[in-house]
Amino acid sequence: MSRSRTHPTIAGFPRETRRAGIRDHLLIMPSVICSALVSEAIADAVPGAIAVPHDHGCAQIGGDKDQTRRTLLHVAANPNVAGVVLVGLGCETLNSEELAADVDVPVRQTSIQGTGSTDATIAAGIEAAEELSAGSAPSRSAVGIEELTVGIVASDAASTTVNHVYPMLGGLVDRLVAAGGRVVVGGLDPFVPHRSAIVDLVGDTATATELDAMLEARTTNGIPTRVHRDAADLSLADLGTMFGNKPIAGAYTYGSIACHDTGVAVVDTSAAFEEAATGLVAAGAQLIVHATAAGIPTGHPVAPVISMTGDASTAAAMGEDVDVDATATDEATLYDRVIRVASGEATAAERHGLSPFAITRTGPSL
Amino acid sequence: MSESTFDGYHRPDGRIGIRNYVAVVPMSATASPIAKRLAADAEHMVRATPHQLPLHPPTPAREQLERVLVGIAHNPNVAGTLFVGLGTESTAIEELADRAARAGKPVETMTIHDAGGVSGAIESGSDHIVSLVDDARDATRSPASMESLIVGLECGGSDATSGLASNPVVGRACDRLVAAGGTGVISETPEFIGAEHILADRCADDAVRDRLLACVDRRERMADLMGVDFRGAQPSPGNQEGGLTTIEEKSLGAIAKGGTTPLQDVIAYGKSLPVGGGFVVMDTPGYDVESVSGKVAGGAQLVIFTTGRGSTTGNPIAPVIKVTGNPETAARMADNMDVDASGVVAGERIDDIGDDLFETIRAVADGQPTAAERFGMAEFAINDIPPNEIASMGAPE
Amino acid sequence: MKGTTLEDAAIVMTPEDTVGTAITDLVADRTLTLRDDHAVTLTEPIQFGHKFALVGHEPDDEVVKYGAVIGRATTTIRPGDWVHTHNVESIRGQPAEDRP
Numbered sequence: 001m002s003r004s005r006t007h008p009t010i011a012g013f014p015r016e017t018r019r020a021g022i023r024d025h026l027l028i029m030p031s032v033i034c035s036a037l038v039s040e041a042i043a044d045a046v047p048g049a050i051a052v053p054h055d056h057g058c059a060q061i062g063g064d065k066d067q068t069r070r071t072l073l074h075v076a077a078n079p080n081v082a083g084v085v086l087v088g089l090g091c092e093t094l095n096s097e098e099l100a101a102d103v104d105v106p107v108r109q110t111s112i113q114g115t116g117s118t119d120a121t122i123a124a125g126i127e128a129a130e131e132l133s134a135g136s137a138p139s140r141s142a143v144g145i146e147e148l149t150v151g152i153v154a155s156d157a158a159s160t161t162v163n164h165v166y167p168m169l170g171g172l173v174d175r176l177v178a179a180g181g182r183v184v185v186g187g188l189d190p191f192v193p194h195r196s197a198i199v200d201l202v203g204d205t206a207t208a209t210e211l212d213a214m215l216e217a218r219t220t221n222g223i224p225t226r227v228h229r230d231a232a233d234l235s236l237a238d239l240g241t242m243f244g245n246k247p248i249a250g251a252y253t254y255g256s257i258a259c260h261d262t263g264v265a266v267v268d269t270s271a272a273f274e275e276a277a278t279g280l281v282a283a284g285a286q287l288i289v290h291a292t293a294a295g296i297p298t299g300h301p302v303a304p305v306i307s308m309t310g311d312a313s314t315a316a317a318m319g320e321d322v323d324v325d326a327t328a329t330d331e332a333t334l335y336d337r338v339i340r341v342a343s344g345e346a347t348a349a350e351r352h353g354l355s356p357f358a359i360t361r362t363g364p365s366l
Numbered sequence: 367m368s369e370s371t372f373d374g375y376h377r378p379d380g381r382i383g384i385r386n387y388v389a390v391v392p393m394s395a396t397a398s399p400i401a402k403r404l405a406a407d408a409e410h411m412v413r414a415t416p417h418q419l420p421l422h423p424p425t426p427a428r429e430q431l432e433r434v435l436v437g438i439a440h441n442p443n444v445a446g447t448l449f450v451g452l453g454t455e456s457t458a459i460e461e462l463a464d465r466a467a468r469a470g471k472p473v474e475t476m477t478i479h480d481a482g483g484v485s486g487a488i489e490s491g492s493d494h495i496v497s498l499v500d501d502a503r504d505a506t507r508s509p510a511s512m513e514s515l516i517v518g519l520e521c522g523g524s525d526a527t528s529g530l531a532s533n534p535v536v537g538r539a540c541d542r543l544v545a546a547g548g549t550g551v552i553s554e555t556p557e558f559i560g561a562e563h564i565l566a567d568r569c570a571d572d573a574v575r576d577r578l579l580a581c582v583d584r585r586e587r588m589a590d591l592m593g594v595d596f597r598g599a600q601p602s603p604g605n606q607e608g609g610l611t612t613i614e615e616k617s618l619g620a621i622a623k624g625g626t627t628p629l630q631d632v633i634a635y636g637k638s639l640p641v642g643g644g645f646v647v648m649d650t651p652g653y654d655v656e657s658v659s660g661k662v663a664g665g666a667q668l669v670i671f672t673t674g675r676g677s678t679t680g681n682p683i684a685p686v687i688k689v690t691g692n693p694e695t696a697a698r699m700a701d702n703m704d705v706d707a708s709g710v711v712a713g714e715r716i717d718d719i720g721d722d723l724f725e726t727i728r729a730v731a732d733g734q735p736t737a738a739e740r741f742g743m744a745e746f747a748i749n750d751i752p753p754n755e756i757a758s759m760g761a762p763e
Numbered sequence: 764m765k766g767t768t769l770e771d772a773a774i775v776m777t778p779e780d781t782v783g784t785a786i787t788d789l790v791a792d793r794t795l796t797l798r799d800d801h802a803v804t805l806t807e808p809i810q811f812g813h814k815f816a817l818v819g820h821e822p823d824d825e826v827v828k829y830g831a832v833i834g835r836a837t838t839t840i841r842p843g844d845w846v847h848t849h850n851v852e853s854i855r856g857q858p859a860e861d862r863p
Contacts, residue, residue: 062592091604
């Protein structure tokens with residue numbers, strides 16, 4: 001190993017074929033809304049298990065169905081996931097048995113129509129979850145920062161976020177990248193009004209073309225969001241600070257796994273935090289930093305979320321739910337916080353446990 | 367009690383509830399987990415309606431969302447409502463509460479911002495709930511007529527027996543309900559494709575007929591948005607395993623739920639359904655959970671849900687009666703099924719089983735729990751209108 | 764049940780129908796008498812709920828159940844053949860450019 005001694009290590013969960021986890025979750029994943037409550041019941045009964053209930057999985061077609069499928073599979077592949085129990089109904093479009101066949105981590109599968117009842121499925125799911133966790137006594141050991149993929153999303157383009165949080169995020173990106181780590185940035189809405197300028201920050205033409213197409217699609221979908229409007233008045237000098245001083249090294253569609261070795265890349269998500277977080281987790285982020293002027297307190301089931309605000313009044317009003325007040329800290333402290341959370345320190349959202357799981361749709365339910 | 371009445375909760379707006387719930391209604395995906403937590407920590411009569419719509423949906427999606435949220439508060443099964451928000455949603459929570467309060471039932475609001483964060487919100491939300499539950503407990507059941515019922519008619523996990531047995535049985539019960547003065551509502555517009563000519567012939571007038579055909583056409587065109595074939599989703603893989611080959615075949619079986627009486631109206635997703643309205647259609651996706659939620663937001667107190675393959679879903683606000691026409695499902699999934707209509711396949715009369723189902727409707731209205739209620743199944747989802755639909759097709763009517 | 768049952772083994776919903784539906788698992792070579800003058804012999808096993816042809820269909824011929832068109836044949840279908848997604852497709856719900 002040629003890793004510089006000047007970089008800290010984190011205490012993570014090494015994985016054989018993936019990057020190290022910073023949490024060790026047994027994921028109870030419904031393939032469809034019809035098995036969401038059963039999945040939650042299974043997770044409630046098994047220590048260390050978490051459910052990712054969602055509203056989708058049936059009456060979907062084309063790219064919309066593909067995106068939900070890709071997202072579920074890649075959330076399951078996130079380094080924080082030790083194993084997966086897929087729970088289906090049986091007759092759904094995204095069939096649990098077929099999904100399970102494409103999951104690369106230890107996986108079990110059960111379905112309501114397969115077992116014959118709600119109760120039998122809960123029992124089968126608990127048994128499968130216990131089987132997966134049997135014999136594994138997860139313990140943390142030192143791993144390098146190069147194992148880390150940090151997700152970043154700003155859920156608004158408020159002036160406090162842009163002025164106070166973006167520069168600190170840029171500093172965080174630089175430190176992580178210097179240590180060999182990766183960053184994925186979601187929430188493309190603020191960049192839509194600054195399309196050509198942001199594309200200039202990209203390092204290679206292939207990525208530039210991809211990013212341009214993503215922003216173009218967000219433009220032609222035609223519905224200006226609040227974030228678009230707020231961001232239109234800003235300068236790129238402000239917006240670009242979030243990416244630090246390295247070129248953008250990749251642009252990934254929602255639900256895809258990030259494959260750049262190091263550096264910062266973007267993921268095609270909206271600024272809606274719950275959906276953006278899932279896109280970042282599917283990309284491989286083990287940890288998410290969320291810039292929120294409004295003090296959105298929610299976490300994500302799979303990755304710890306560091307909630308960060310640049311709005312002093314939000315920090316004062318929502319103090320216990322805000323992990324980092326950008327007006328009262330510096331880059332070194334933020335970086336240190338990321339390392340500590342990666343090593344197991346609980347975030348505010350992990351303490352209160354409110355962690356919705358949402359997936360972006362690209363088409364109507366049929 | 368006579369055969370044609372049940373004991374229900376008489377609400378201030380004159381509507382009749384068949385359950386007595388306090389609804390905890392989140393404004394956004396962000397507020398949904400706290401609504402869920404509040405309901406889980408409270409007693410059984412407190413029901414959350416979590417969903418995944420964001421803080422700031424595009425206008426048509428936001429208007430549909432608001433209609434559904436208000437509709438939940440207006441549902442006669444709801445005695446009182448707590449709206450829960452982050453506090454920064456595009457929807458003004460106080461305006462929404464004012465709309466909801468027009469039904470004359472208690473409505474309260476709470477935002478995470480005003481409560482100073484999550485722990486404050488849990489404390490404040492719990493206090494609101496205690497007060498709403500106290501009010502709700504004052505309601506008691508007294509006799510009500512079947513004409514006060516709005517019954518949602520749904521199918522999910524269909525197979526060949528749906529069109530042969532369970533849906534015709536539901537159609538008979540729908541005819542009985544309409545004859546008794548009530549309202550029967552079919553929905554799932556994509557499942558009219560190929561059978562709309564039959565429904566069109568039953569429309570009460572040309573205006574209803576034109577709206578019906580326009581809704582079917584819009585739903586059929588939705589697949590074009592995705593540049594693919596509708597047939598990739600319909601019939602679903604489970605439908606096909608169960609013997610359903612084409613959309614047309616599934617639709618011809620599905621519309622049997624609506625019985626034989628004239629089609630009186632076509633109502634947009636989540637809009638208020640008429641009391642004493644006869645047989646009507648709500649324009650919803652075929653996605654069953656979103657479809658049920660739309661009808662419940664429209665005021666349906668009860669849902670009949672046929673399933674050949676064995677769907678087990680319920681709803682937080684309305685009891686869901688599961689009917690299967692598949693003998694194997696009736697046997698294997700007996701715990702999750704309420705009515706076995708598979709006798710039709712063996713030669714029993716549709717009308718006899720339909721009449722039994724009508725009696726089951728009365729009994730469930732009267733308080734008898736359904737299988738989904740016993741299991742605590744309470745799936746809920748609100749239909750979103752994604753940007754590409756709005757951009758290429760405009761807002762729905 | 765609406766329709767006509769055949770020997771407690773299958774059902775035909777209306778006289779116009781070109782397919783019948785198995786109401787029990789049926790073995791190949793079974794002969795079902797449809798009307799006095801007409802019988803159909805199954806060419807393959809038919810699962811409960813699945814359909815078989817009562818008459819021959821050429822490609823593009825309409826397939827009728829419930830007295831209504833449920834799709835069109837994509838291949839030649841002989842009387843007694845299993846009728847499903849391998850030899851019938853929806854006419855409706857196609858992409859715009861293929862829509863009739």
